[in-house]
Amino acid sequence: MLLAGIFITIILRYYRMKRLANEELQKLNHEILQQKNELEELSQIKSRFFTNISHELRTPLTIIGGMVDQIRRQPKEWLDKGLTMIERNNGNLLRLVNQILDLRKLESGNLSLDLTHGNIIAYLRYIIESFQSFAESKRIRLHFLDDNKALDMNYDREKILQIVSNLLSNAIKFTPENGDVYLSVKLEKSVAVDQTDRLAVIIKDTGVGIPSDELPHIFDRFYQVDDSATREGEGTGIGLALTKELIQLMRGDIQVESSLGKGTTFSFRLPIDEALASPLAISSSTAAIATVLPPQSNSTQPVKKAEKLKPATKDEDRDHLLIIEDNPDVVAYLEALVGETYQISIAQNGQEGIDQAINDIPDVIISDVMMPIKDGFEVCATLKNDERTSHIPIILLTAKADPEAKLDGLSKGADAYLAKPFNEEELSIRLQNLLKIRQKLKQRYQNLEFVPATKETSLLQLEDEFITKLKAAIEARLEDSDMSIPELAKQIGMSRSQLYKKVKALTGNSTSQIIRSIRLNKAKELLQDSDLSIYEVAYDVGFKDPAYFSRIFSEEFGVSPRDFRNEVV
Numbered sequence: 001m002l003l004a005g006i007f008i009t010i011i012l013r014y015y016r017m018k019r020l021a022n023e024e025l026q027k028l029n030h031e032i033l034q035q036k037n038e039l040e041e042l043s044q045i046k047s048r049f050f051t052n053i054s055h056e057l058r059t060p061l062t063i064i065g066g067m068v069d070q071i072r073r074q075p076k077e078w079l080d081k082g083l084t085m086i087e088r089n090n091g092n093l094l095r096l097v098n099q100i101l102d103l104r105k106l107e108s109g110n111l112s113l114d115l116t117h118g119n120i121i122a123y124l125r126y127i128i129e130s131f132q133s134f135a136e137s138k139r140i141r142l143h144f145l146d147d148n149k150a151l152d153m154n155y156d157r158e159k160i161l162q163i164v165s166n167l168l169s170n171a172i173k174f175t176p177e178n179g180d181v182y183l184s185v186k187l188e189k190s191v192a193v194d195q196t197d198r199l200a201v202i203i204k205d206t207g208v209g210i211p212s213d214e215l216p217h218i219f220d221r222f223y224q225v226d227d228s229a230t231r232e233g234e235g236t237g238i239g240l241a242l243t244k245e246l247i248q249l250m251r252g253d254i255q256v257e258s259s260l261g262k263g264t265t266f267s268f269r270l271p272i273d274e275a276l277a278s279p280l281a282i283s284s285s286t287a288a289i290a291t292v293l294p295p296q297s298n299s300t301q302p303v304k305k306a307e308k309l310k311p312a313t314k315d316e317d318r319d320h321l322l323i324i325e326d327n328p329d330v331v332a333y334l335e336a337l338v339g340e341t342y343q344i345s346i347a348q349n350g351q352e353g354i355d356q357a358i359n360d361i362p363d364v365i366i367s368d369v370m371m372p373i374k375d376g377f378e379v380c381a382t383l384k385n386d387e388r389t390s391h392i393p394i395i396l397l398t399a400k401a402d403p404e405a406k407l408d409g410l411s412k413g414a415d416a417y418l419a420k421p422f423n424e425e426e427l428s429i430r431l432q433n434l435l436k437i438r439q440k441l442k443q444r445y446q447n448l449e450f451v452p453a454t455k456e457t458s459l460l461q462l463e464d465e466f467i468t469k470l471k472a473a474i475e476a477r478l479e480d481s482d483m484s485i486p487e488l489a490k491q492i493g494m495s496r497s498q499l500y501k502k503v504k505a506l507t508g509n510s511t512s513q514i515i516r517s518i519r520l521n522k523a524k525e526l527l528q529d530s531d532l533s534i535y536e537v538a539y540d541v542g543f544k545d546p547a548y549f550s551r552i553f554s555e556e557f558g559v560s561p562r563d564f565r566n567e568v569v
Contacts, residue, residue, distance in 0.1 A: 056096055058399035059327060060089035062421035066333045069424060078336065085329050099238045102162075106245045113156045113250065120160070120199065121151050121185060127164050128183050131172065139177040145184040153199065153272045159246045166239040167203045167266050174264075175207035188269065198252075202267040209260040218256065219244040243268075318343045319435060320360065324353030324367040324379060325397075334366065337424055338431065350374025354382050357389050361501035364434055369398035377412050384413030388498050390462040391441065391505050393434035397422065442508040448518065463506060470503070474518045481542045485511050519543070520556050527565045534561045 067082035105111035128144045135142040164183075171181045184202040210218065219240050247254050247268050254268040321342035325331050326349055335344055345360065347353035351373040357365060365383070369376035376396050383389040393415040410417060415437075416430045444450050444460075445467050452464050473491050477483045488511070489499040496511075503511050519541040526537045538549035538561075554560045559567070 056399075057093065058420040059330060060092050063089045063329045063333050064093075065421050066337070066424065070333075070336050081332075085332065089329060096238075099162075099242050103238060103242055103245070106242075106249070111249065114158065115154050115156055117154050118152060119150045120153050120155050121146055121148060123155075123157065123160065124164065124183065124185055124201065127161060128168065131165075131168050135172050135181065138172060138175075140172055140175050141178075141180045142172075143180065143182045145182060147186050151185075151187060151199065151272075155270070156250065159250065163243050163246055163268065164201070164203075166243045170239070171203055171205035171207065171264070171266075175205045179206040181205045187272075196271045198269045198271055200267060200269045202265060204263065204265040206263040209262055210256075210258040210264055211260060212258075215256060215258060219254075319363040320345070321431070322347060322353065322357055322360065322362040322365045324348075324350065324356075324365065324371065324376070326368065326371045330368070337427065341428075342431075348372075350376065350379045353379050357383055357392065358386065358498070361389065361498055361505070362392060363438070363505070364431060365392055365394045366397055366431075367394060369396055377408060380412040380414050385462075387462060387466055388494055388502060390466075391438070391502065393438065395427075395430055395434070397427075438505065441506055445507045446509075448507070448514070466502070467506065470514070471518060474515055475522070478519060478522055478542055479540055481544045483515070483542065485515075488515075516552070517556075520553055523549070523553060523561070524557070524564070527561055534565075537561070 064086050067078065067086050070078040071082040102111060125144055125146070128142060132142055168181065168183065175181055182202070182204045184200075184204070186200040186202070188198045188200050190197050244254050247270070250270050252268055252270040254266065256264065256266050258264040319342050321338060321344050323331055323334055323344060324347045325334070331346055338344070342364075345356065345362070347356045349372040350367075353365070353367060353371075354374065356362075357379075365379075367376040367379050371379075374382075376398065380394050380396065383392060383394065394413070395416045395418060396414045397418050397420065399420045415434050418427060418430065441460075441463065445463070448467060448471055450464065450467070452468075470492060473488060474483075485499070486496050489496045492499055494502065500511050503509065503514055507514060509517070523537050523541045526532055526540060527534070530537075532540065534550070535546045538546040541549075543549035550561050553564075557564065
């Protein structure tokens with residue numbers, strides 16, 4: 001019995017140890033899987049960051065390089081405008097580089113404070129005033145609310161400028177037209193003897209808000225609430241992370257509250273060093289304000305949004321180019337390159353571009369990839385699979401220069417893919433070549449007779465199907481002399497204007513000319529293969545007046561209906 005008890009005890013201990021080992025193993029596997037998922041998520045975040053920062057770098061580089069060329073060629077026309085654009089985009093680059101360098105210095109502990117003593121209320125008022133033109137360009141009201149007219153304290157001007165500029169820029173960017181942005185400044189007196197008073201700065205907007213599940217992450221490095229290619233505005237995910245760390249460097253803290261559809265409030269508080277702070281005093285001296293003004297440079301000052309370009313005057317002799325791009329400076333540069341060659345119209349986001357392309361049926365499209373609402377890939381896929389627009393050549397112009405992105409764009413039907421900064425001559429040649437290819441389409445469909453393309457081997461299937469459907473719709477009502485183009489367009493599923501532009505692009509002829517051509521070719525068949533009289537043939541193909549039929553038949557084929565029948569007999 002004793003041996004049996006010992007044996008049972010050993011077995012129980014063995015299974016207990018085995019169970020514990022399995023639990024430890026499962027726990028270890030869970031931790032490994034969790035670490036693996038965290039590493040994969042971090043890898044994806046960094047990948048998106050580098051994609052976004054590539055866009056942030058390549059876009060201003062495109063404008064700077066392009067404007068240098070324009071100024072060199074046409075200094076009188078482009079000197080002032082070009083230098084302004086160069087300064088603006090150089091400032092954007094410098095600001096981005098400074099943010100990255102500051103993050104690196106914070107990581108290594110090498111970023112120090114450069115403190116000055118002065119009226120911080122006047123300084124904050126100056127910063128918000130420098131944003132007035134930017135806010136007005138977006139039809140947003142900017143408000144400055146302060147409990148005190150002056151507060152002398154110790155602070156770092158450059159870092160305060162970075163913090164407030166980041167928060168104000170975001171507030172304005174994500175607030176819709178006719179919204180409000182408020183910057184409030186308060187002095188919070190400490191009730192504890194061992195604590196200092198604090199300066200509270202609150203930036204509140206009436207914008208789109210931030211989802212509650214995103215709020216805990218918005219200060220994480222490289223994190224963006226919307227990191228898709230269709231996000232509103234541009235960004236890298238650096239600004240808020242840097243803002244928080246700069247505030248912490250100054251022994252402060254920052255909080256955020258937000259409600260979807262109602263707005264967001266950022267508030268940060270900084271301690272006021274009693275040893276260096278002076279008593280509150282009302283002061284509006286211009287000289288006092290001037291001592292704390294930041295450097296007048298594009299690296300720190302927001303700028304007024306470039307004006308939206310108006311479409312060029314309609315010119316039937318020039319091909320119609322639709323530019324889908326949300327950056328006004330890029331639009332201005334493209335207009336400078338090709339504005340004299342093409343009739344240009346502008347769309348500022350992907351959805352607007354799709355709508356405009358379907359409505360206007362342009363001859364060629366240049367589209368950015370990273371845009372609000374719908375990106376360039378979606379634009380391309382939508383238009384290339386729509387019968388009304390499938391024939392329009394599309395050039396994707398983007399900062400995404402990696403092979404995978406290029407293949408993705410081409411797989412969506414893009415006819416060309418150019419990486420920023422692009423070569424001006426290459427863009428011009430690409431446009432010309434794409435339009436030449438469309439000329440070959442006109443040769444293919446000129447007589448409405450062609451060898452059908454196979455689905456697997458040709459991009460012309462949609463065009464073949466359209467021409468076949470158009471021809472069948474006309475032939476089905478060939479005897480109807482009152483067949484109208486609006487009715488035909490309705491049957492095809494297009495507006496009259498869309499049908500005209502589609503037919504013109506594919507055949508080089510108008511819809512009326514195509515109808516007449518089909519009537520006359522059918523008349524040739526009847527004259528050759530039937531015993532119908534010329535009068536009967538004319539009526540069967542939709543001509544009320546046999547004399548008119550004979551005249552245009554002669555114009556089309558160089559021989560009268562009677563002589564044609566005699567020749568083939």
